[in-house]
Amino acid sequence: MSAAPDDLWQxxxxxxQDVAAVLEIERSSYSHPWSERIFHDCLRVGYRAWVVDRAGRSVAGYALASIAVGEAHLLNLCVAESARGHGAAGRLLDVVIARAAAENANELFLEVRPSNRAARRLYARYGFETRGRRPNYYPHRHGREDALVLSKVITI
Ligand SMILES: CC(C)(COP(=O)(O)OP(=O)(O)OC[C@H]1O[C@@H](n2cnc3c(N)ncnc32)[C@H](O)[C@@H]1OP(=O)(O)O)[C@@H](O)C(=O)NCCC(=O)NCCS
Known part of the structure; x- marks a missing residue:
């Protein structure tokens, strides 16, 4: 799939029915991908989940979040490699933030690998700040990797 101009993402x-396409992106993007079952469970328990595509074409990315008791957590945000660098993740983040605000969440939290430069640049651009570090949070080829905990205060 060729990447879309930044304003054409939906x-x-x-x-x-999206899970098969989502799973394909997940498996090619992460060294330790979520299983199909995790995605189905997320939908079943009512986590908020979105996909981004270009005018009805194949899924280019997705985001999942839990929103409850004044807090939102971004659980997964991923864009297919062929679609990266064109703002698709930003369109997803805009929707997550708007939904969190609509559900009265005051803050949006997420975890990110310190080594994930593309994601950290994206989150910095969106005003996320580092709040802490979870030691040995992520599986890694050579043991475990810490997670940075980031958050953004949501203003309505
Ligand atoms: C992080 C991620 C979601 C960003 O998606 P995206 O749609 O490319 O986001 P953007 O278009 O806003 O680009 C984000 C940054 O990555 C850069 N980038 C990443 N991949 C790129 C590519 N293939 N080509 C060009 N730029 C790329 C962009 O230049 C941009 O940096 P900038 O803010 O300095 O301009 C995507 O890289 C991804 O899915 N990575 C794998 C999964 C992952 O790590 N998710 C985050 C978990 S916390």
Whole structure:
């Protein structure tokens, strides 16, 4: 798939039928991908989930979040390698932040690998700040890797 100009991305709710396409992106993007079951469980328990695509074409990325009792957590944000660098993740983040605000969340939290430079640049651009570090949080080829905990205060 060729990448779309930055203004042509469309975000919609993730459906069960999207999971196969989502899983393909997940498996090619992460060294330790989520299983199919995790995605189905997320949809079943009512986590908020979206996909981004270009005018009804194949899924280019997705985001999942939990929003409850004044806090939102970004659980997964991923864009297919062929679509990166064109703002798709930003369109997804815009929707997550708007949804969190609509559900009265005051802050949006996420974890990121310190080594994930593309993601950290994206989150910095969106005003996320580092709040802490979870030691040995992520599996890594050579043992474990810490997670940085980032958050952004949501203003309505
Ligand atoms: C992090 C991620 C979601 C960003 O998605 P994206 O749609 O490329 O986001 P953007 O277009 O806003 O680009 C984000 C940054 O990465 C850079 N980038 C990443 N991949 C790129 C590529 N293939 N080509 C060009 N630029 C790229 C962009 O230049 C941009 O940096 P900038 O802010 O300095 O300009 C995507 O790289 C990804 O899915 N990575 C694998 C999964 C992952 O790590 N998710 C985050 C978990 S916390």
């Amino acid at each position: 975000v919609r709710r993730m459906r069960t």
